[in-house]
Amino acid sequence: MNTTRTTLAILMLTLASATALADEVKVAVAANFTAPMKAIAEAFTQDTGHTTEIAYGSTGKFYAQIKNGAPFQVLLAADDITPAKLDSEGMTVPDSRFTYAIGTLVLWSAKAGFIDDQATVLTSGDFNKLAIANPKLAPYGVAAMETLEKLGLTKIVEPKLVLGENIAQTLQFASTGAAELGFVALSQVIKDGKITEGSGWIVPAEMYQPIRQNAVILSAGKDNAAATALMDYLKGDKSREIILSYGYKI
Amino acid sequence: MGFSNADLQAIGLTLRLASLVTLILLLIGTPIAWWLARTTSRWKGSVGAVVALPLVLPPSVIGFYLLIAMGPNGPVGQFTQSLGLGILPFTYWGLVVASVFYSMPFVVQPIQNAIEALGERPLEVAATLRAGPWDRFFTVVVPLARPGFLSAAILGFAHTVGEFGVVLMIGGNIPGVTRVVSVQIYDHVEAMEYAQAHWLAGSMVIFSFLVLLTLYTINPNQRRF
Incomplete structure (x- = not known):
């Protein structure tokens, strides 16, 4: 009896910690960042155990979907305007915004x-x-x-x-x-x-305004450890190397 | 608020496109429908299937293949270039050609159904009264099959107005040339201009409802689409 209970407790603890360790994060990614994101997501899962579920598309469409309840937890936008707009509308985790890449x-x-x-x-x-x-x-x-x-x-x-x-x-x-x-x-x-x-x-960089691509954690990702982990991972060396190799600047 | 000049331009373009496409479809769709309704050829099934293809294919497939076929290396593109016409993608005539293909079943099928419903009898009677083939067609078939022709014209027009995916893929979104209403709505939504999107989108809902209402009023048995 006692041993059954202990086993059960251990089992539950293991399950709980496993879910705490390995979360899934739903990410909306701008179409131009498709190729590097695939590489980054693979490395991210390998290094952290967290998994990703990624949708690729236009930033404007993601905005409409997020405003209407889409369950995305992180947005990697093609611009800096959309994340700022979502910020001011209270749809994001404050102060999570940063520039993950500058487009070429x-x-x-x-x-x-x-x-x-x-x-x-x-x-x-x-x-x-x-x-x-x-x-x-x-x-x-x-x-x-x-x-x-x-x-x-x-x-x-x-x-x-x-x-x-x-x-x-x-x-x-x-x-x-x-x-x-x-x-x-x-x-x-x-x-x-x-x-x-x-x-x-x-095109030489001085011919156009820098294309700042910003990322932000959305309200739905507030308590998701994988969302925060992904943001940190995007700032890390491995991600930077991938991002640079696709012709972006940081 | 209301329609902007760009919206009005898109509406004008859409109506011009849909009218021309409907006219062309009635001209080439009628003989096809006539043949399909009366032939006993073993090709009937294949031709009918080709005409009906756009009903089941997603616009992304049609748009993709039209873009390749009409492009500089595609068979249609080679042909138009050899005629000195350049290539069709991103032009008004490109949209016309694509729409004719895309809306074809909506015109052919109602006419075909109407002609099939006539049967042989009225034509035989007309023949015994010495009516020639053209005479029989215009004085017997057309009046008797009129609801079918009307349905065909209305559906062909409405379907061309409602086309989006194909236009998006081969049109290139050029104001006054290929930017039709459905694309303009898409742009408004993408640009987060929801008020302007509502004006156009709401008008489309009303327009489509009126079209179908007219259709069911003139032809209460039309249930095919």
Whole structure:
């Protein structure tokens, strides 16, 4: 009798501690951060035992879902505006916000050799369409417009612009060749520190406002140890190395 | 509040697109429906299935393949380029072609049903009265199958207005060219402009209700969709 009770107590304690040690965190991640996040999540689970459940998509859609009760516990946004907005609306854990990556814009084409290191093709106008992310919705779209403005090409290029709803769709337009050029996130076309397919021009950082991508713990993640652990992990060396390897700055 | 100029532009574009697509669909859908209704060919099943494909395929599949087919390396793209027309994605005509394909079953099936319901008899009678084939079609088939044609036109129009996924994937969201109402609503929602989204989205609900109400009033037995 006594031993049964002890065994039961031990069993319950073990179960309780196991759940305390290994939580699951539901994360909403901006589409441009898909590839590095997959690598980080894998390392995170290996190192901490916590597991992740990740949805990839546009920051605007996540905002609407979070406002309407989506159970996300951490948001890795593509901008700094949305997390700040959620903060001011009391939908987050205060003071959890930080910049996990600074995005890099690249002019990319599916055709090898189409873009040289001066991006001559852009100024020559010798291309059918230029795909950019919708500047109304996506920070990479805003950066693309700023770059065109800086180059003095806004007026000339405007009739050739096509808009993707997010950066993933923008890449799709360019990679199918339907648009010969596209301004996308470097993280989408880089592998092991190099642009492996097609051709690209990494836009110099001084041509657009930094694309600060902020992360924040949402109210639903308040008491979740895995949420806090993930935020710490994102600041750690291993994550930083992965983030840098995809062409982001920190 | 109310509609912004961009909203009105999207509404105008959508109505123009849907009208043109409906017209084209009635012109090419009618012979297809006629053939499907009367043929005994062994190809009937295959052709009917191809026409009905957009009913079951997700828009992401249709949009993806249309983008590739109409792109510079696709068969349609090669063809349009050889005619000196450039490529179709991101153009108004690209949307027209995609919508014709996408809304086809909504036009063909009601007409086909109506013609099948007529049977052989009225045509045989007309033939004995020496009505030629065209005469028989316009003075017998069209008046008798009129509810079918009306349903077809209304459904084709409404379905083109309600199209979203395909337009999103091949349109490129260009104001006045490919930014239709459904895409404009999506943009408003994504940009967190919920008040403007409500104006357009609410109008779409009312519009769609009125369309279906009209449909069921002129043709109370229409239950297919």
